[in-house]
Amino acid sequence: MSFISLLWVLLLGSLLGLELIGKVPPTLHTPLMSGANAISGITMLAALTLIVKAEGNVPLLIIGSVSLGFALFNVVGGFFVTDRMLAMFSRKPSNKK
Amino acid sequence: MNLPVVIKFVIDLLAVLLLALGIKGLSKVKSARDANRLAAFAMSLSVIGLLSYYLGTSGIAIQSWIWIIIGSIIGSLFGAILAKKVPMTSMPETVALFNGCGGMSSLLVALGVAIFPISSGQENFDFFKSLINEVSISVSIFVGAITFTGSIVAMAKLQGWLSTPGWTQSKVRHFVNIVFAVASLIAFFDLINGNTSSIWLLVIVSSLLGIGVTLPIGGADMPVVISLLNSYSGIAAAAAGFVVDSQLLIVAGAMVGAAGLILTQVMCKGMNRSLVSVLFGGSLSAQSTASSGSGEYTNITSCSVEECALTLEAANKVIIVPGYGLAVAQAQHTLREVTKKLEQNGIEVVYAIHPVAGRMPGHMNVLLAEADVPYEQLKEMDVVNPDFPATDVVLVLGANDVVNPQAKNDSSSPLYGMPVLDVQEARTVFVIKRGMSAGYSGIKNDLFDLPNTSMVFGDAKKVLNDLIGELKDLGVGEK
Numbered sequence A: 001m002s003f004i005s006l007l008w009v010l011l012l013g014s015l016l017g018l019e020l021i022g023k024v025p026p027t028l029h030t031p032l033m034s035g036a037n038a039i040s041g042i043t044m045l046a047a048l049t050l051i052v053k054a055e056g057n058v059p060l061l062i063i064g065s066v067s068l069g070f071a072l073f074n075v076v077g078g079f080f081v082t083d084r085m086l087a088m089f090s091r092k093p094s095n096k097k
Numbered sequence B: 001m002n003l004p005v006v007i008k009f010v011i012d013l014l015a016v017l018l019l020a021l022g023i024k025g026l027s028k029v030k031s032a033r034d035a036n037r038l039a040a041f042a043m044s045l046s047v048i049g050l051l052s053y054y055l056g057t058s059g060i061a062i063q064s065w066i067w068i069i070i071g072s073i074i075g076s077l078f079g080a081i082l083a084k085k086v087p088m089t090s091m092p093e094t095v096a097l098f099n100g101c102g103g104m105s106s107l108l109v110a111l112g113v114a115i116f117p118i119s120s121g122q123e124n125f126d127f128f129k130s131l132i133n134e135v136s137i138s139v140s141i142f143v144g145a146i147t148f149t150g151s152i153v154a155m156a157k158l159q160g161w162l163s164t165p166g167w168t169q170s171k172v173r174h175f176v177n178i179v180f181a182v183a184s185l186i187a188f189f190d191l192i193n194g195n196t197s198s199i200w201l202l203v204i205v206s207s208l209l210g211i212g213v214t215l216p217i218g219g220a221d222m223p224v225v226i227s228l229l230n231s232y233s234g235i236a237a238a239a240a241g242f243v244v245d246s247q248l249l250i251v252a253g254a255m256v257g258a259a260g261l262i263l264t265q266v267m268c269k270g271m272n273r274s275l276v277s278v279l280f281g282g283s284l285s286a287q288s289t290a291s292s293g294s295g296e297y298t299n300i301t302s303c304s305v306e307e308c309a310l311t312l313e314a315a316n317k318v319i320i321v322p323g324y325g326l327a328v329a330q331a332q333h334t335l336r337e338v339t340k341k342l343e344q345n346g347i348e349v350v351y352a353i354h355p356v357a358g359r360m361p362g363h364m365n366v367l368l369a370e371a372d373v374p375y376e377q378l379k380e381m382d383v384v385n386p387d388f389p390a391t392d393v394v395l396v397l398g399a400n401d402v403v404n405p406q407a408k409n410d411s412s413s414p415l416y417g418m419p420v421l422d423v424q425e426a427r428t429v430f431v432i433k434r435g436m437s438a439g440y441s442g443i444k445n446d447l448f449d450l451p452n453t454s455m456v457f458g459d460a461k462k463v464l465n466d467l468i469g470e471l472k473d474l475g476v477g478e479k
Helices: A003-020 A026-052 A058-090 B003-025 B032-056 B062-085 B088-115 B127-159 B172-192 B198-214 B219-244 B247-270 B275-280 B284-290 B305-314 B324-329 B332-344 B363-370 B381-390 B460-473
Strands: B317-322 B348-353 B378-380 B393-397 B428-433 B453-457
Touching: A003 B003, A003 B219, A003 B247, A026 A058, A026 B003, A026 B032, A026 B062, A026 B088, A026 B219, A026 B247, A026 B363, A026 B378, A058 B032, A058 B062, A058 B088, A058 B363, B003 B032, B003 B247, B032 B247, B062 B088, B088 B127, B088 B198, B088 B219, B088 B363, B127 B172, B127 B198, B127 B219, B172 B198, B219 B247, B219 B275, B247 B275, B305 B393, B305 B428, B305 B453, B305 B460, B317 B332, B317 B363, B317 B381, B324 B332, B324 B363, B324 B460, B332 B348, B332 B363, B332 B460, B348 B363, B348 B381, B378 B381, B428 B460
Parallel strands: B317 B348, B317 B393, B348 B378, B393 B428, B428 B453
Antiparallel strands: none
């Protein structure tokens, strides 16, 4: 992909992000932050690319693997913890009375 | 276009769409949980898309598979264990830790590419292309390092492992940080000039910059910082997307980066702080002890738990104002027991949630939800404020600045203009507090001096436990 089209992608992605969150109830600030945080672990794709393209270069494989580990720690932990928080909101009505 | 390219394109498109829907859904209570799962699904989809693409084109070597599996298992395992084990009260530092690791990941990718240029036909030297490559590597390293060290410092401060060193409150810190920033800039240009070794300088100074910027910030402002760093980790991911030429990474990173900025803005508004003053103003308490607002209390009424119980028993309507102190004392479950007793006696109980109650916005809702408080009893500030005049008793538990009438009445107060709960309108206010120390802002709370306010001194959990005992003696809640 040419650099220019990548810049377009960046611009449109940013605009989309700005539009997505308009009015958030304060209740959801913490879960939203944590969920968005998990998504930023998308850099795991970059780590995967690095490993696949390493072509037997062991130091590079190790760097990629460590990077992948960090990213997945972010992703898996982030989604789980967000789910744990949100589970507490949805469980409520059944407990009433 | 061959088949793997088409498949990857379709999967990427779908993943972006689902991620966007996920973020959107996360901002509404009803859809939040499903949205979170949707986003998680989109992430796994993107991995499948990437792997299938390489399987269909260049293939993936066995060796690569091994390292992929090692990295994923270790990372996922630790992430899952931490997410399951961590208590809800430590949520802010947990998010900070996860976030820092995301930044670290981007940093490592850029570092790897910088040290060992990946062969993908870029051998034919193209000045423009290599410039872009170096810029994106530098940005990825710079932002990634700041995200990592900043988040780790934020986590350590929230955990209480790290205090705010005195020198960081003086003007010296601006000088120090400017030095780090200038040094990063020098390293950056050096790198573009082809001096590869300066990459290490960039790593070191940007890491130090992350520490230098975060260290002076006080605990109250930390949530804003974490949210901002969360936005940075999105930017770092987008930069890494330029490094490895991945549109999906750029879109997702940019989306998180922009959404994080908005969220940071929203949080700042709720706390009546500007982003600039959070980042460069230092700790709020350090500022205001020097300035006005601190004064002597003249009319403090303290009372026993027994009196408090008697008043509660006679009440018709009680509003609970929970705050940071409640979270620290981990007393939310004990509080729930107290309110259960009151409810059994036919007393109406409502929780007034200030937008920044707890340790970060929305944190108090999570904590009370964990203690089985019905969602309908949690009232937001604007909804509950008109109710105070018709309320018999207000119990303030570990909240301070958010119930300070100064924010409304005293235009010279640093708190002036911050939205607060009008608890002083109620007939009786009990403030359960360990001592007379000031809140985050370090400002005297005029509420404590009012004739209808009584202080109940003690640790929130202990006082609530005593309160349960007293209520029991009064026969409250026994059917």
